[in-house]
Amino acid sequence: MRSIYRVRGGCTLCAMCYYVCPTKAISLKPNVTAVIDAEKCIGCGQCADNCQAEAIVRVERKTDIH
Amino acid sequence: MRYSMENGHIRADTRSIPVMDEYDVVVCGGGVAGVGAGLAAARAGLRTIILETYGALGGLATLGLVNIPLDFVSGLGREMIDELEKLDGHWHRNSDPEKHKLVLDRMMKKYGCDVLLVTPLIDTFVEGDTVRGVVVQTKTGPQVILGKRFIDASGDSDLVYFAGGAVECGRESDGISMACSLEFMLGGVDWEAYINSDLKQNDPQWIRLLAKCKEDGDPVTQIENHLNWMTHLPGRPQHCGKDEVSICIAHSRMCRPTDNRDLTRMYIEGREQADLFSRFIKKNIPGFEHSYLSQTAALLGVRESRRIVGEYRFTGEDIAYARKKPDVITISQHGFDVHGIETVGNQKWFRGRLPDGSEAYITNRGGYGSLAPPTDLPTVNMTELIPDGLYFYDIPYRSLIPTQLDGVLAAGRNISSNIFGQSGSRLILCCMSMGEAAGTAAALSLEHGVQPRALDVPTLQRTLIRQGLNIGQDYRDIGV
Numbered sequence A: 001m002r003s004i005y006r007v008r009g010g011c012t013l014c015a016m017c018y019y020v021c022p023t024k025a026i027s028l029k030p031n032v033t034a035v036i037d038a039e040k041c042i043g044c045g046q047c048a049d050n051c052q053a054e055a056i057v058r059v060e061r062k063t064d065i066h
Numbered sequence B: 001m002r003y004s005m006e007n008g009h010i011r012a013d014t015r016s017i018p019v020m021d022e023y024d025v026v027v028c029g030g031g032v033a034g035v036g037a038g039l040a041a042a043r044a045g046l047r048t049i050i051l052e053t054y055g056a057l058g059g060l061a062t063l064g065l066v067n068i069p070l071d072f073v074s075g076l077g078r079e080m081i082d083e084l085e086k087l088d089g090h091w092h093r094n095s096d097p098e099k100h101k102l103v104l105d106r107m108m109k110k111y112g113c114d115v116l117l118v119t120p121l122i123d124t125f126v127e128g129d130t131v132r133g134v135v136v137q138t139k140t141g142p143q144v145i146l147g148k149r150f151i152d153a154s155g156d157s158d159l160v161y162f163a164g165g166a167v168e169c170g171r172e173s174d175g176i177s178m179a180c181s182l183e184f185m186l187g188g189v190d191w192e193a194y195i196n197s198d199l200k201q202n203d204p205q206w207i208r209l210l211a212k213c214k215e216d217g218d219p220v221t222q223i224e225n226h227l228n229w230m231t232h233l234p235g236r237p238q239h240c241g242k243d244e245v246s247i248c249i250a251h252s253r254m255c256r257p258t259d260n261r262d263l264t265r266m267y268i269e270g271r272e273q274a275d276l277f278s279r280f281i282k283k284n285i286p287g288f289e290h291s292y293l294s295q296t297a298a299l300l301g302v303r304e305s306r307r308i309v310g311e312y313r314f315t316g317e318d319i320a321y322a323r324k325k326p327d328v329i330t331i332s333q334h335g336f337d338v339h340g341i342e343t344v345g346n347q348k349w350f351r352g353r354l355p356d357g358s359e360a361y362i363t364n365r366g367g368y369g370s371l372a373p374p375t376d377l378p379t380v381n382m383t384e385l386i387p388d389g390l391y392f393y394d395i396p397y398r399s400l401i402p403t404q405l406d407g408v409l410a411a412g413r414n415i416s417s418n419i420f421g422q423s424g425s426r427l428i429l430c431c432m433s434m435g436e437a438a439g440t441a442a443a444l445s446l447e448h449g450v451q452p453r454a455l456d457v458p459t460l461q462r463t464l465i466r467q468g469l470n471i472g473q474d475y476r477d478i479g480v
């Protein structure tokens, strides 16, 4: 299991997470929400710390077994 | 003083005002912009003073309970946020207004910037087109403070206005400003219950709740139609049902924030609305069952008022097209958002021209706001056209420079702009960075013996970058 981050409800598209993410895992979908690419997310949590809407949560993700 | 009466005015027969002191840099207003300006000038070794009407620094960010310092964190803003974090006064971009006041007091001491609290600026002393001094109100009557450079960070352009400089206010048609909000705080909140509730997670739930309230004739729906503007106060007990939140819901319309009668109207109206909303929230919102109104703000939330007319008027188009400027002094990534001037709701679009010259309703990231544009013209979201990684726009140095007056710069929410430009560039950390740029420019202009408008901009930009201010240098080549 590893931790990654996901955007849930309440996103105001302020783009703060987009700027702080060290791996550029976040894109902004106009009129929707920020979206985190689970493959690029390293679980550092900076996006969640910077989200004023508290719209980003940590989720546990099972490591893929090939 | 002796006065005589003349056609509804009184005339002072003789007026001699004592000079209290002389400074290199005099800053009018101790909001975040004034703080940034004062600290930057003092750090550059100049004898600097900030004049503030109220009893604490921070302006709207502290006294106005706007405890949500948004936009890029860099330079002195970075230091301020770091200091707040050391006191457990900042998380999720929310701040504790009390700790914030303390942090600002301590930063003044650290950089050796003088402050006069409870000291409003009431007039200026101008020779030709150059400001030489300001008149302040003190407990022993008016006194003069002389200076070499002046920074108008009053939010309302008081200094430039008193000096006879050109100003504008509100919308172009009639000068009426954006809605003002008296913020208030609720204690006894179970934040966990609220944040995990369906209501927080799901906007349509809010819409249904409000629709029901409208049917029931609840007066709050006459005041605002979007109730999700809450910020959580950090460091006040969490997860035990005793959290505190600050709420920006009360709205006064048709505002004239430079008219004292209208300001008084808005404070009183704001307190009545806070009473209504706190009862509404307690009754309807999960997690607020045991909440209570703990305070309304000491300072009315004036989003926008009198602005200087400067060398460049920053506009909504600058934001919509994420325009880059050669004389950038700070950047922002917040879209425009005009809180209903006449009516409930907020507006994130305006009628303007597309790059091909055709007319459209231009929006930016984050949707239309709750006031939808009309359908007679196409609605275009310009941010969709902006390449990834360039979702920010520049604030140009020229917008800090008044057109006629010398010796003066502006910073903060009163820079030269139209109402849409102002509505995006007014965020707390952007205002603080403008202040840092203005204070640095004041210092450089004195060092080089030129007026602020004649300052070599690349020199200013290099200095700002060296001081750690984010002027976009990490995202593109500024060429300095």
Ligand SMILES: Cc1cc2nc3c(=O)[nH]c(=O)nc-3n(C[C@H](O)[C@H](O)[C@H](O)COP(=O)(O)OP(=O)(O)OC[C@H]3O[C@@H](n4cnc5c(N)ncnc54)[C@H](O)[C@@H]3O)c2cc1C
Pocket: B028, B029, B030, B031, B032, B033, B034, B051, B052, B053, B054, B058, B059, B060, B061, B064, B066, B068, B069, B070, B071, B119, B120, B121, B122, B153, B154, B155, B156, B158, B159, B180, B181, B182, B183, B248, B300, B301, B302, B303, B411, B412, B413, B414, B426, B427, B428, B429, B431
């Ligand atoms: C309701 C509301 C919600 C907001 N929401 C957000 C948000 O979510 N995030 C965000 O980042 N920003 C937000 N903002 C914007 C932000 O708070 C302000 O734009 C910013 O704090 C302005 O800083 P400033 O220093 O330019 O002006 P101000 O904070 O207004 O400071 C001006 C200071 O000058 C003083 N002053 C005025 N006239 C005189 C005089 N003649 N003599 C001496 N002193 C004088 C005043 O007392 C005041 O302290 C909001 C604003 C409002 C009103």
Ligand code: SF4
Pocket: A004, A005, A020, A021, A022, A023, A024, A025, A026, A036, A040, A041, A042, A043, A044, A045, A046, A047, A048
């Ligand atoms: S947790 Fe870190 S890596 Fe993952 S999206 Fe957030 S900022 Fe990016």
Ligand code: SF4
Pocket: A007, A010, A011, A012, A013, A014, A015, A016, A017, A018, A033, A034, A047, A050, A051, A052, A053, A054, A055, A056
């Ligand atoms: S920081 Fe939060 S509110 Fe802002 S865009 Fe990211 S998820 Fe949305």
